[in-house]
Amino acid sequence: xxDRLSRRSAMLTIGGGVLLSMVALPGVAGDEDTAAAIRxxxxxxxxxxxxxxxxxxxxxxxxxxxxxxxxxxSPMTATDRVLRASVFANRNPRPxxxxxxxxxxCGTPAFSTNIRLSGTQDxxxxxxxxxxxxxxxxxxxxVTVGACDALQLRY
Amino acid sequence: xxxxxxxxPESAAAGESIEIRAMIMHPMENGFNFDSQGTxxxxxxxxxxxxxxxxxxxxxxxxxxxxxxxxxxxxYLTASRSGSVDFRWTDQDGTVTTNSALLxxx
Numbered sequence: 001x002x003d004r005l006s007r008r009s010a011m012l013t014i015g016g017g018v019l020l021s022m023v024a025l026p027g028v029a030g031d032e033d034t035a036a037a038i039r040x041x042x043x044x045x046x047x048x049x050x051x052x053x054x055x056x057x058x059x060x061x062x063x064x065x066x067x068x069x070x071x072x073x074s075p076m077t078a079t080d081r082v083l084r085a086s087v088f089a090n091r092n093p094r095p096x097x098x099x100x101x102x103x104x105x106c107g108t109p110a111f112s113t114n115i116r117l118s119g120t121q122d123x124x125x126x127x128x129x130x131x132x133x134x135x136x137x138x139x140x141x142x143v144t145v146g147a148c149d150a151l152q153l154r155y
Numbered sequence: 156x157x158x159x160x161x162x163x164p165e166s167a168a169a170g171e172s173i174e175i176r177a178m179i180m181h182p183m184e185n186g187f188n189f190d191s192q193g194t195x196x197x198x199x200x201x202x203x204x205x206x207x208x209x210x211x212x213x214x215x216x217x218x219x220x221x222x223x224x225x226x227x228x229x230x231y232l233t234a235s236r237s238g239s240v241d242f243r244w245t246d247q248d249g250t251v252t253t254n255s256a257l258l259x260x261x
Contacts, residue, residue, distance in 0.1 A: 102214060
């Protein structure tokens with residue numbers, strides 16, 4: 001039995017490796033996909049920048065869990081309040097991350113959670129007030145290892 | 156039924172805004188993970204979270220796979236009268252997890 005590496009088996013191994021690296025990589029959304037996701041939820045009007053404070057770490061080591069704090073500048077009275085807010089990540093496979101609806105018993109329009117980021121990208125928050133005005137904020141996050149990359153390393 | 160945890164003060168003054176933290180143990184599979192056989196694990200997420208108090212909603216969250224595993228939320232509630240604060244998580248296949256905590260309003 002010959003145990004030295006033949007040209008044919010070497011070519012097969014390289015070819016197989018190239019094929020394997022091509023499958024099952026999750027797609028990445030573009031700016032048009034993100035804009036479409038925002039339009040689907042909030043309609044055609046473009047949000048104005050401001051009135052939202054979006055806090056995320058500047059550098060996230062792992063994209064699997066990135067802490068996010070969203071606070072909207074609103075008095076939260078019966079007539080002037082925040083109805084809902086959404087978080088989008090413009091380079092995730094699915095741009096929409098979550099939508100929060102602030103009910104009548106919520107007196108401070110602030111919210112925290114942990115999100116997944118597939119890589120370095122902008123996180124966008126959009127909020128709708130009770131007068132139907134739309135506001136947005138955008139924060140750049142540098143991600144060392146994305147939520148999708150970490151899993152590719154295992155297989 | 157998944158395990159859930161609530162952190163909130165036991166008592167509050169009327170009209171005070173208190174912070175509530177709620178977490179549930181859930182993998183929130185995003186559809187891009189593989190099992191040991193190399194097959195794709197399908198999307199399995201919690202789709203809806205509601206917190207109700209004094210007969211009305213405090214916060215409702217519509218979740219997507221972009222949220223981390225074991226989704227955690229922190230939000231604020233305005234205390235009005237003593238009673239229970241109810242939490243309800245709904246899975247995509249209809250599994251409902253509930254939890255509640257008592258709030259004493261002074």
